[in-house]
Every structure is written in C-alpha cells, then in structure tokens.
Amino acid sequence: MLLPLASSGVWTELDNWLAHVWVPSPGLVLAVYGVLVAIVIALALAAPPPHRLAYRAPYPVERPMKARLISNIRLFIITMLGLNSVGVIFTEGMERFEHLVCLALGALLLQLGHLDEVNAVQVEPVLEQLGDDPLERYDRWYASRWGVRPQAEANIARPQILRWHFSALALISLLHVTALLGYILLVHGASGVVQHLPIVLFLCLTSGYVSVRVVEAKMHANMLYRHNYGSRFESRFSHPETFVAYLLILTKLATTAAMAVLPLMWLNPTNSLYSVAYLGWLLVELLCLGGVLVALMARWGGRKTAPIQPLTGYDRDYMLYLRRKHAAKQRASIRGAVKYAAQHHTA
Structure with a gap:
C-alpha cells in the first residue's frame, strides 16, 4: 500500500492511490506456500549429516535449517492473511471471492499447527540424541x-x-x-x-x-x-x-x-x-x-x-x-x- 504513494507522490489524491494498490493473486501466494511446505517435509524425512548430531545444548533434536524454515512458513502464513485482507478491500468480483477463500484457508492453516506435527517426525540418528x-x-x-x-x-x-x-x-x-x-x-x-x-x-x-x-x-x-x-x-x-x-x-x-x-x-x-x-x-x-x-x-x-x-x-x-x-x-x-x-x- 506504500508503493503507490512512493511512485505517484506521497500526497496524491485518494482515488489515484487506491487505483494503484496491487496485491499478489491468491494462486501465486498458495503456490509459494506449497513449495515451502514441500521443502520442510523433505527436510523432516531426511537424516541430518553426522556433524549435525554433536550435542551442544539441552535440546533433544537440533535441526536449525528446518526450524528456521518452519518459523518462516508461519510468518508467510501471517503475511498471506495480511495480503488477502488487503485484497478483499481493494478488489472486486471473483478476485475478491478468491481472496476471501485464501484468507479463510490461511486462518485454518495457522490454527491447525500441522507444521509442529511435521517437526516432531524425526529419524533414528536424531532420536539417539534424546538421552535419559x-x-x-x-x-x-x-x-x-x-x-x-x-x-x-x-x-x-x-x-x-x-x-x-x-x-x-x-x-x-x-x-x-x-x-x-x-x-x-x-x-x-x-x-x-x-x-x-x-x-x-x-x-x-x-x-x-x-x-x-x-x-x-x-x-x-x-x-x-x-x-x-x-x-x-x-x-x-x-x-x-x-x-x-x-x-x-x-x-x-x-x-x-x-x-x-x-x-x-x-x-x-x-x-x-x-x-x-x-x-x-x-x-x-x-x-x-x-x-x-x-x-x-x-x-x-x-x-x-x-x-x-x-x-x-x-x-x-x-x-x-x-x-x-x-x-x-x-x-x-x-x-x-x-x-x-x-x-x-x-x-
């Protein structure tokens, strides 16, 4: 929403500002989300390299890359909610309906906690690090x-x-x-x-x-x-x-x-x-x-x-x-x- 203000002048007319607000399509947002989740699932099912199993902290499992990806996916879902909310306001017709569907889907994904379930799936080399x-x-x-x-x-x-x-x-x-x-x-x-x-x-x-x-x-x-x-x-x-x-x-x-x-x-x-x-x-x-x-x-x-x-x-x-x-x-x-x-x- 700030981009039109920067491109056409910060103190532009209201109609001109609203006409130039651009929101990514719901299909593009969901496609990016699907790619990120596929990467996380692949990392969850893959065994970490041996040098990653060294004990350095009281965590039973340390998978920094996967943890960062999961956190970023949560942030992406929150961003998706924001983009779709803007899309509902600044679009009309079928495009507005698509943003509403994507908004509902994003809210559902955020509540399911399915990424935590993916994170809990570990392979045997990692499970050996649990200890007593x-x-x-x-x-x-x-x-x-x-x-x-x-x-x-x-x-x-x-x-x-x-x-x-x-x-x-x-x-x-x-x-x-x-x-x-x-x-x-x-x-x-x-x-x-x-x-x-x-x-x-x-x-x-x-x-x-x-x-x-x-x-x-x-x-x-x-x-x-x-x-x-x-x-x-x-x-x-x-x-x-x-x-x-x-x-x-x-x-x-x-x-x-x-x-x-x-x-x-x-x-x-x-x-x-x-x-x-x-x-x-x-x-x-x-x-x-x-x-x-x-x-x-x-x-x-x-x-x-x-x-x-x-x-x-x-x-x-x-x-x-x-x-x-x-x-x-x-x-x-x-x-x-x-x-x-x-x-x-x-x-």
Missing part, C-alpha cells in the same frame, strides 16, 4: 539460564499483552496525527486537512503500529539470542525473529521518510518555521525509538551468565510472556520426540 530424562535436563538448563524453572514462570495472559500493545499504538498514532494535522492546518488550512485526511490517518497508524512492532520484535530477537547461546542457534541471524526486527526497523525508517516528504515539498520562506518544527518532531521520535532499542539490547541481548531480574511494566510482562511461550514450545517438541521415539522402538 530430556525434559528434566531441559528444565535444569532453563533454570540455570533464567533463574526459574519453566513451570514456575509467571503466567502473563495474552489479553494483558494486547492491552499494552493497543495502548502504545493509540498513544503513538495520536501524537503523529496531532502533529501532522496541526502542521497541515497551519500551512494549508482546513481545506488541506480535508484533502489529505485519509492518507494522513494511514501513514500515522502505520507509523504507530510499526513503532510498537519494532520494540516487540527486537525484544523477541534478544530473548531468543540469550536463550540459545551455546547451541547452533547461537548466532543472532540463525532465527527469523532477527530478520523480522531489522525489516520492521527499515519499514519504520521508510514510513518516517514518507511523512517527511510533505514538509520538504511545501518548504518555503513563509512556512519554514513550521516545516522545520515538524521535521524536528520526526527526528526526535526516531531518536526516542532508537534509545529504546539500545536499552533493550543492553538489557536482554548480552551474553550474561547471571539471570536477568525482571523489571516492571511492559518490559517485564512481554519478556515473561515470550519466555513462557518459548519454553512451552520447546517442551512440547521434546515430548513429541520422546513419544515418537517410543513408537519407533516399539515398531
């Missing part, structure tokens, strides 16, 4: 890393996280809307506000949403890096969350650049004071976001041996939520591997 009491071994390792066993983690409910998320989104978007509409009102009056209101709201909501998601994605990437050092997942770039975090940072920079186009286009001696003030607001907002990311990196992203003591507020709640969710996923993977091992040896 892998769940207990994982719990002891988790306690040494975070200072608490997985079962004793605080239960932070998802609605609580969503309340924080939407509160931050509303606050940041409101600040952007107030600043931008105030600038347009000073430069072009009420007629300029009416003319550019839809695009103003779109850019401000996009900027607020991306700001919140940048912080959350960076916290997730930091947590996984700290969680996984000592294993083959140790590199920051071995999991897709880091890629998502940096992609969102670039999106934030692109959105801010789009919002800076207006004062640069309208800059003249008469409104230079207002234009410079608005550009200064955008710069201050970027610096504040950068400061938050640096603070998160210093707190959660280092190779510290002592467990981190949780703070209060969103920093504490979201990180505890991520830790508990990740631990539940790891323990489920271990239980699945143990169950498959028992069935394998019985057969």
